[in-house]
Amino acid sequence: MSGPPTAGTRPDEVRRHNRTALLRRLHVGGPCTRAELAAELGLNRSTIKALVDGLADAGVVVEQVSAKRTGAGRPSLLVLPQPRSLWVLAVDVGVEQTTVAAVGFGGEVLGTRGWTLPRGAGTPDDLLAKIGTACRRLAERIGSEPVGVGVSVPGVVRRDGYVHEAPNLHWEGVPVGERLSAALHRPVLVGNDAELGALAEHTRGIASDTADMVFVSVDVGVGGGVISERAALRGSGGYVGELGHMVVRPGGRPCYCGCRGCWETEIGEDALCRALGLPEGSPREAVVGELRALAGEPQAALSRLREFTDWLGIGLINIVNLLGPQLVVLGDLLAALPEAVVDEAAETVRELSLVSRAVGGIRIVASPLGKEAKIIGAAELAFQQALAG
Structure with a gap:
């Protein structure tokens, strides 16, 4: 505030x-x-x-x-x-699923529409047209017009809503904000999905009383959102948070960004599939199901995910040393990790991070908002502007 x-x-x-x-x-x-x-x-x-x-x-x-x-x-x-007195449209563009929600004043969800697509299927024009239709139908159902629109996209997003690159969607140079604004006849705010996950946790989640936090998102890719002194840290042009492209294993697996051994290649969805013995590209439900099956078996979880846990810890050490947050929140697929794995990674950070040893008390926790974080963040992005008008 x-x-x-x-x-x-x-x-x-x-x-x-x-x-x-x-x-x-x-x-x-x-x-x-x-x-x-x-x-x-x-x-x-x-x-x-x-x-x-x-x-x-x-x-x-x-x-x-x-x-x-x-x-x-x-x-x-x-x-x-009164939720229906002021409401916004929130859109979460995922790699395999897109969700559109009407969210009322106070945070109540008034209605949703969603659909799945094979990874990377469809053109940006097709998807944006479908989003526009879903938004209009929700407005018709509610019987009034939204006071704002917020959109979450898993990519590198400029401040004006221009998506420079969303590799897992196979998008490049897409003016999402401009196109949806033209379709809906109102301003549209667009943010990186992990950045909006951080906003959601800071507004309505576990970080609501925290001034400095980092949100780490693992979907198909790996991203991050940073809250510093209670405000989003966005950097020049809005391009902050590409944590997945820290090189942690020189000479490791090739990454789509052109480097080798990026953190994303070691803890992204495909890496988690390999650790669980699943084929790369397995359905999200299968991955989450395997993780939940390990929740009550801490030793089995640590044994099966040993290498994954090591790489998770290495990346978190770098994040804590660089940004010195009070709290690190693990979101999306990381929120489904067995508690023993999260605790092990947190202990690694406590032992090996210079900043953690100096400051003490840095917490690393799984997101309580889970898969809802990005849609909540998109709604809060829209409300930030609408309530200030």
Whole structure:
């Protein structure tokens, strides 16, 4: 959340700032009383009353008596966000599955549409047209227009929504934001899938109270999202987070990027299939099923995934040494790893990372949001802009 308005700020800017802060609090934190809003946001009660009354008149919130009574006197009224009053479209473009969701104010999912495709099948034009149709049908079902659109793509994404490269989709130079904006007649925000996974965990997941964290995503490829001092670290042009292309094994397997021995070749989906004794390119359900079968057998899991765990630990050491996060969240397929494997990799980092030994307390955990992280992140990307308007 942004800081307080500076001296000399116009009254209308102050009101807009306060309204945005209130909307963000209700969207992320859920229902609360006016008194709680005043205390948390540092605003006086008359300001909160004016803001809440305005939102109630617009149908964005309603107030009702809390079921919990504390003491005598007039009961406190809860301010509740109304999901259908403000809603966004969230799109997760996966390598094998695409999902479109309508997400309401407060985070409630109002409807979804999804479909699967063979890896790399279909052209960008075909997929974007299908996404546009799914978005319009969801809007028709809800009976109103979205206030924003957010899209997650597994590739190198420029700030303006131009996908420089999405190799596992076989995309190159695709202006996703521009094309979907033209199809839907509204601005569309596009982000890298791992970057949006980090946003989801920081907003609604295990990293909500953490200022500095890294989200590591393993799908077909490997990516990362970085939150630094509670803000996304994006770098020049937005191209930050290609953690899968750290070279960890010089002379190792060739990677599509042109290098050999990238981290992606050692812990990506195909590498995990090899470690589990499955054919490369096996269905996601088969991979997750094998991992779940090992969940209750820690020694078997460590034995079977020994080399995979070693390479996972080596990459995490590099990440911790470079970025010094408080928390590393393992997402997508890594979220399905047996607990013993995650603990072993975390112990390796504690023992061998210089930064971890110096700072202490760096946690490495599996994502509680799992496969939902990217669609949640796409929704939150859209809400960030919509609630600030």
